[in-house]
Amino acid sequence: MTQLFRSGLLVGLCSVFGTHLAAAQAPEPFEPLPLWAYAWSTQPQPGDGPAAQPFPTLDIREGDDPDEVTMPRQVEGSDATYSRMEIRDAHNVIDWFPGDHPPMPEIMRRGPESLVPVRGWGCASCHLPNGKGRPENAPPAGQPVEYTIRQLQDMASGLRRGADPRKQNYPTMNLLAAAMSEEEMRESAEYFAAMPWTPWIEVIEADLIPEMHLEEGNMYITVGDEPTEPLDGRIVETPVDEFQANYLRNPRSSWIAYVPVGSLEKGEELVTTGGGKTIQCSICHGPDLMGLANMPGIAGRSPSYTMRQLHDMKVGTRNGLGVELMDAVLADLTVEDMTNIVAYLASLVPPMPAADSQ
Ligand code: HEC
Ligand code: HEC
Numbered sequence: 257m258t259q260l261f262r263s264g265l266l267v268g269l270c271s272v273f274g275t276h277l278a279a280a281q282a283p284e285p286f287e288p289l290p291l292w293a294y295a296w297s298t299q300p301q302p303g304d305g306p307a308a309q310p311f312p313t314l315d316i317r318e319g320d321d322p323d324e325v326t327m328p329r330q331v332e333g334s335d336a337t338y339s340r341m342e343i344r345d346a347h348n349v350i351d352w353f354p355g356d357h358p359p360m361p362e363i364m365r366r367g368p369e370s371l372v373p374v375r376g377w378g379c380a381s382c383h384l385p386n387g388k389g390r391p392e393n394a395p396p397a398g399q400p401v402e403y404t405i406r407q408l409q410d411m412a413s414g415l416r417r418g419a420d421p422r423k424q425n426y427p428t429m430n431l432l433a434a435a436m437s438e439e440e441m442r443e444s445a446e447y448f449a450a451m452p453w454t455p456w457i458e459v460i461e462a463d464l465i466p467e468m469h470l471e472e473g474n475m476y477i478t479v480g481d482e483p484t485e486p487l488d489g490r491i492v493e494t495p496v497d498e499f500q501a502n503y504l505r506n507p508r509s510s511w512i513a514y515v516p517v518g519s520l521e522k523g524e525e526l527v528t529t530g531g532g533k534t535i536q537c538s539i540c541h542g543p544d545l546m547g548l549a550n551m552p553g554i555a556g557r558s559p560s561y562t563m564r565q566l567h568d569m570k571v572g573t574r575n576g577l578g579v580e581l582m583d584a585v586l587a588d589l590t591v592e593d594m595t596n597i598v599a600y601l602a603s604l605v606p607p608m609p610a611a612d613s614q
Contacts, residue, residue: 287590287591288591289419289420289567290490290563290567290591290594290595291490292476292490292491292492292560292563293491293560293563293564293567294418294419294420294422294423294473294564295391295392295470295471295472295473295474295475295476295560296420296422296470296472296473297470297472300420300421300422304421304422305421305422306421306422306423306424306426306427307424308424308427309424309425309427309428311347311374311375311376311377312345312346312347312375312376312377312381313345313347313375314341314342314345314347314348315341316341324340325339325340325341326339326340326341327339327340329343329504331352331500331504331506331508333353333508334352334353336350336351336352338350338352340503343503343504343505344505346367346377346378346381346382347366347367347375347376347377347378347381348365348366348378349364349365349366349378349380349381349385350505351365351380351385352385352504352505352506352507352508353385353386353507353508354385356385356386356507356508357385357386357387357451358447358450358451360380360385360447361443361444361447363378363379363436363440363443363444364378364379364380364385364444364447365378365380366378367379367432367435368432368435368436368437368440369437369440370435370436370437371432371435376432376435377428377432379432379444382425382429383395383396383397383448384505384507385507386451386507387447387448387451388456388507389558389561390475390501390558391475391493391511391558391560391561392425392473392474392475392560393425393429393561394558394561395453395557395558395561396448397448397451397452397453398448398449398451398452398453398546398547398553399445399448399449399547399552399553400449400547400549400550400551400552401442401445401446401449402445402550403445403547403550403551403552403578404441404444404445404448404449405441405442405445406550406576406577406578407576408433408436408441408444408445409433409441410574410575410576411429411430411433411434412430412433412434412436413434414430415575415576416430416568416573416574416575416576417430417568417573417574418564418568418573418574419564419567419568419571419573419574422473423473424473452606453546453553453555453556453557453606454606455556455605455606456510456511457493457510457511457512457513457556457557457558457559457602458496458510458511458512458513459512459513459515459520459559459599459602459603460512460513460514460515461514461515461516461517461518461519461520461599462483462487462514462515462517463486463487463516463517464483464484464485464486464487465483465485465487465492465514466478466479466480466481466482466483466484466485467479467480467484467485468480468485468492468494475493475494475495475560476492476493476494477494477495477498477502478494478495478498478512487514487515487516489516489592489595490516490595491513491514491515491516491519491559491560491563491595491598491599492513492514493511493512493513493514493558493559493560494511494512494513494514495509495510495511495512496509496510496511496512497509511558513558513559513560513599513602515559515595515599515602515603516595516596516599519595519596519599519600520596520599520600520603522593522596522600523596523597523598523599523600523601524600526589526593526596526597526600527545527597527600527601533588533589533593534585534586534588534589534593535584535585537554537585540581541553541554544606544607545601545604546606546607550578553606554601555601555604555606556601556602556604556605556606557601557602558602559598559599559601559602562598562601562602563594563595563598566586566589566594566597566598567591567594569582569583569586570586570589570594
């Protein structure tokens with residue numbers, strides 16, 4: 257019985273996955289893909305597709321030093337102790353700071369119930385227990401419940417996909433959304449909505465930045481100390497402390513985004529006035545751009561994530577009912593305009609909840 261369920265489930269999953277893999281062929285770009293937002297150094301080629309992400313495991317892997325991966329680790333301000341093996345197990349997500357968020361529903365830790373038999377991914381493994389996410393995924397904290405449910409439905413049906421066919425974690429997200437029940441969608445959306453968005457990205461205008469190592473398809477890692485690498489029109493988002501952010505998955509460890517000199521001023525004009533090229537964002541996203549009714553908040557969030565959204569909606573891999581409202585906003589914007597817009601949006605410091613409740 258269990259075996260039947262398991263194999264039936266796997267066949268079902270493979271077909272969902274297969275559909276997404278097939279559908280994820282490169283779209284017609286309107287300009288070369290803004291590679292920095294997708295963390296690649298080269299343009300996708302015809303026939304490119306993602307390698308499927310392996311299901312999570314708790315084990316010692318080839319090449320591991322057993323002492324290193326089993327050694328107890330701690331982070332400042334937390335009483336918890338976890339080994340690297342536990343930290344990277346995405347089917348039993350660790351929680352350094354349970355006091356930083358409401359009680360986590362089981363799906364955050366273990367993933368959708370229907371995937372528990374195959375050790376699916378807990379949502380918090382990518383989006384973190386505090387819902388702030390990381391540049392390579394998404395920041396769902398503080399978004400309106402109905403907005404998030406709509407996204408999960410759009411990702412489940414394949415209406416919403418990423419424009420870079422090589423990006424591995426997007427088909428994983430589509431697969432997870434397709435495996436969720438309606439109740440799980442609502443429960444997840446309510447959990448994320450219960451956590452107000454707070455700032456954790458420092459935005460710095462720069463011509464030269466420290467030398468970076470690009471982990472292809474993932475993120476930029478700072479390797480140099482002195483500013484020697486030309487930013488060259490990109491936005492480069494990087495952990496302030498790679499060991500804390502990546503190895504320990506410390507959800508309090510913050511981020512830096514280097515943005516082109518002058519981008520904040522140009523972005524501000526486009527966002528606040530439309531600059532003759534677009535529509536003022538506040539009309540729909542709220543006066544503080546933190547969201548309004550069912551409209552998502554766009555201020556103070558990862559500029560790489562935000563860029564992928566603008567680009568994916570423009571080239572048509574991100575679809576869905578809500579996206580039509582963005583068509584007129586995006587029609588005349590170039591990649592450079594969007595870069596300026598997302599730099600400015602990321603630099604906005606959202607109002608802190610304490611000040612709000614006065
Ligand atoms: C393997 C990593 C991964 C896991 C695990 C994961 N996600 Fe995602 N999620 C992503 C990626 C990647 C995106 C899309 C990023 C992009 O658009 O570039 C995303 C996007 C989202 C969004 C859209 C946010 C927005 O503002 O529109 C929501 C909501 C979401 N995920 C919820 C969930 C839930 C609920 C779960 C658990 C069932 C989950 N995710 C598990 C990687 C993941
Ligand atoms: C006419 C209304 C409208 C205007 C004006 C508008 N938006 Fe949107 N925007 C939407 C809607 C609706 C969505 C949600 C789309 C969906 O449901 O998938 C959205 C989604 C987004 C998202 C994705 C958010 C996420 O978490 O994934 C970004 C980014 C965004 N808008 C940026 C902008 C910017 C920048 C401007 C101004 C230049 C702007 N929008 C102006 C209606 C609007």
